[in-house]
Amino acid sequence: MTRVWRVVACVGLLAVIAVVQRVAPGPAEQYAPITTAGGLGSQVRTEEFVVRAERVAFARAVQFKDELGFVGEPMTTPGVWMVVWATAAATSEALRLQGVEVETAEGSVYAASDALGTLDKVELQPGMPVHGPLLFEVPPQAVAGVTLKVFTQGQRGLRWLGGGTSIDLGVKGTPAPAPALVIGGTREL
Amino acid sequence: MKRNLAFALGLLLVLPALVALRVLPWRHKYEVSTKTASEIVTASAGRAAVMAGMEWRLKSITEGVPQQGARPIPPRTKVAVAVYSVKPVTAQAVKWFDDPKAGLACPAVAVDGLGRRWKATIRRDLVPEDGQHAYGCVIVKDRDENVPLPLNQERTIRAVFVVPQDALRSLGLEVRVSTWEQGLVRLNR
Amino acid sequence: MPRVSPAEGGGSRRRWIVGAALTLLLAVGVTIVWRAGGLEAAAEKVDRIGFGTIVEGQRFALDVRGAAYATVDPLPSFGDPEPGRFLVLDLKVENVSRLPATVRDLTASLFVRVGGYEMNRFGDISGATVVRDGRSSRSQLHPGLGESVRVVYKVPERVPVPERVDVRVRDEEYTGGFGSDLPEWRPGEDLAVVSGRVRR
Numbered sequence: 175m176t177r178v179w180r181v182v183a184c185v186g187l188l189a190v191i192a193v194v195q196r197v198a199p200g201p202a203e204q205y206a207p208i209t210t211a212g213g214l215g216s217q218v219r220t221e222e223f224v225v226r227a228e229r230v231a232f233a234r235a236v237q238f239k240d241e242l243g244f245v246g247e248p249m250t251t252p253g254v255w256m257v258v259w260a261t262a263a264a265t266s267e268a269l270r271l272q273g274v275e276v277e278t279a280e281g282s283v284y285a286a287s288d289a290l291g292t293l294d295k296v297e298l299q300p301g302m303p304v305h306g307p308l309l310f311e312v313p314p315q316a317v318a319g320v321t322l323k324v325f326t327q328g329q330r331g332l333r334w335l336g337g338g339t340s341i342d343l344g345v346k347g348t349p350a351p352a353p354a355l356v357i358g359g360t361r362e363l
Numbered sequence: 364m365k366r367n368l369a370f371a372l373g374l375l376l377v378l379p380a381l382v383a384l385r386v387l388p389w390r391h392k393y394e395v396s397t398k399t400a401s402e403i404v405t406a407s408a409g410r411a412a413v414m415a416g417m418e419w420r421l422k423s424i425t426e427g428v429p430q431q432g433a434r435p436i437p438p439r440t441k442v443a444v445a446v447y448s449v450k451p452v453t454a455q456a457v458k459w460f461d462d463p464k465a466g467l468a469c470p471a472v473a474v475d476g477l478g479r480r481w482k483a484t485i486r487r488d489l490v491p492e493d494g495q496h497a498y499g500c501v502i503v504k505d506r507d508e509n510v511p512l513p514l515n516q517e518r519t520i521r522a523v524f525v526v527p528q529d530a531l532r533s534l535g536l537e538v539r540v541s542t543w544e545q546g547l548v549r550l551n552r
Numbered sequence: 553m554p555r556v557s558p559a560e561g562g563g564s565r566r567r568w569i570v571g572a573a574l575t576l577l578l579a580v581g582v583t584i585v586w587r588a589g590g591l592e593a594a595a596e597k598v599d600r601i602g603f604g605t606i607v608e609g610q611r612f613a614l615d616v617r618g619a620a621y622a623t624v625d626p627l628p629s630f631g632d633p634e635p636g637r638f639l640v641l642d643l644k645v646e647n648v649s650r651l652p653a654t655v656r657d658l659t660a661s662l663f664v665r666v667g668g669y670e671m672n673r674f675g676d677i678s679g680a681t682v683v684r685d686g687r688s689s690r691s692q693l694h695p696g697l698g699e700s701v702r703v704v705y706k707v708p709e710r711v712p713v714p715e716r717v718d719v720r721v722r723d724e725e726y727t728g729g730f731g732s733d734l735p736e737w738r739p740g741e742d743l744a745v746v747s748g749r750v751r752r
Contacts, residue, residue: 362437
């Protein structure tokens with residue numbers, strides 16, 4: 175009888191091991207960046223920077239306007255442009271927000287556009303907030319429920335266990351993009 | 364019983380060893396990425412700090428008035444003009460200044476009471492030049508030659524910072540002295 | 553209940569030890585072979601296809617639309633285009649993964665061969681870009697958004713003017729590896745060899 179119980183206990187333990195293996199977080203989850211959550215309009219603070227996403231707009235094409243008022247050539251996209259106006263400042267040391275992306279509800283990640291003149295290209299100084307646009311190219315049908323992720327590292331491999339933000343941009347449904355949007359560059363507040 | 368005890372003791376040793384094996388490479392990565400200094404020397408107001416055979420001293424930090432016609436500085440910021448000095452007090456230190464290939468570097472950052480740091484601005488239009496101070500600890504004469512700095516002779520260096528106005532009162536300097544080691548000199552006011 | 557003599561008891565213990573050791577050895581062996589990928593099916597022979605066929609992997613779906621030979625740099629980085637010997641590949645590319653990618657990530661998995669010479673995937677590329685709005689400064693490939701991509705290779709002097717080109721497309725997998733359990737893009741299997749004529 176004891177032998178039967180031993181076998182049962184062994185099988186039971188093996189089953190428990192299998193379940194634990196299955197539900198235990200993988201390495202990517204264990205080492206994932208530690209993000210601070212927030213919403214549109216709220217100030218989200220990490221150890222390295224403070225950021226506030228203020229407004230979101232969609233357009234088929236975008237044009238940059240420089241300090242002198244000159245408007246550049248339109249830039250198109252196979253999806254839609256998502257423009258997020260935000261304000262950010264460094265907390266204690268100068269830095270650039272090099273890893274800015276949006277993540278869709280399904281888990282697809284869109285890196286901020288490499289176009290120049292956006293908030294993620296300027297060097298942020300402690301105590302000197304800068305306001306400006308963040309640009310993303312996204313498929314219009316996938317933007318409901320997107321979150322804005324901001325990191326100081328551009329490379330994913332350097333973000334493990336670092337700080338970051340996860341901001342719900344409050345986008346619902348499929349957006350109706352404007353045909354074109356003229357956007358100004360960054361400015362110090 | 365004895366065997367169990369040995370086993371438990373073994374586990375006590377093996378587990379921390381395994382954890383250390385996984386954590387230590389990350390710690391090294393962290394130290395490399397944050398460029399942690401191997402030596403830190405702090406000098407209070409008016410006193411000198413000695414690092415790598417060089418004597419460092421903060422002379423003054425004053426508010427600078429932007430010149431007429433200079434590009435405006437960000438709102439609610441001030442210009443801080445820091446003057447500090449370096450004096451080689453060993454023969455080896457003299458060599459560091461004389462030999463361009465030695466690779467001596469000593470950039471200064473401004474630090475306020477909250478621990479916020481600002482790099483010196485490269486803008487030359489903010490404060491008029493007075494011709495009395497150097498821009499860095501090393502003065503390059505031409506490609507293969509530096510302006511020498513004899514033993515026990517002082518060289519004053521000026522650095523200009525743009526900082527939030529609330530930071531000006533508590534501002535001090537932090538000089539990173541790179542010889543074959545990384546040292547940090549903190550010059551408080 | 554049969555009685556077990558001390559001698560028999562020792563024999564059974566030995567059998568247990570031998571059995572356990574064998575099981576352990578087998579488990580270690582299987583683990584090593586498994587980690588080395590030895591239990592996966594052998595790679596099938598790679599398809600040879602022509603231009604205009606979509607090759608889909610885990611990171612990109614691409615379609616080589618054509619290849620051309622040029623004697624002036626079609627993607628000059630700045631200033632006037634310089635003369636030289638260039639192979640131009642035009643592709644339609646879609647990032648089918650969930651993560652951002654760049655044209656550089658794409659060209660790193662393309663092995664281009666002309667006249668018996670395999671182009672260096674990094675050193676022989678003189679320009680690679682997303683072609684959009686008549687500009688050649690964009691390099692991002694966003695998930696689910698198809699783009700036209702142009703890659704320009706420098707053809708070395710010793711290689712004859714190419715008549716045909718073979719593009720071997722290698723897949724990429726987002727997975728952990730031997731060095732680290734953390735996932736990153738790692739080389740996968742060859743997906744196809746796309747062959748076609750080089751236009752003049």
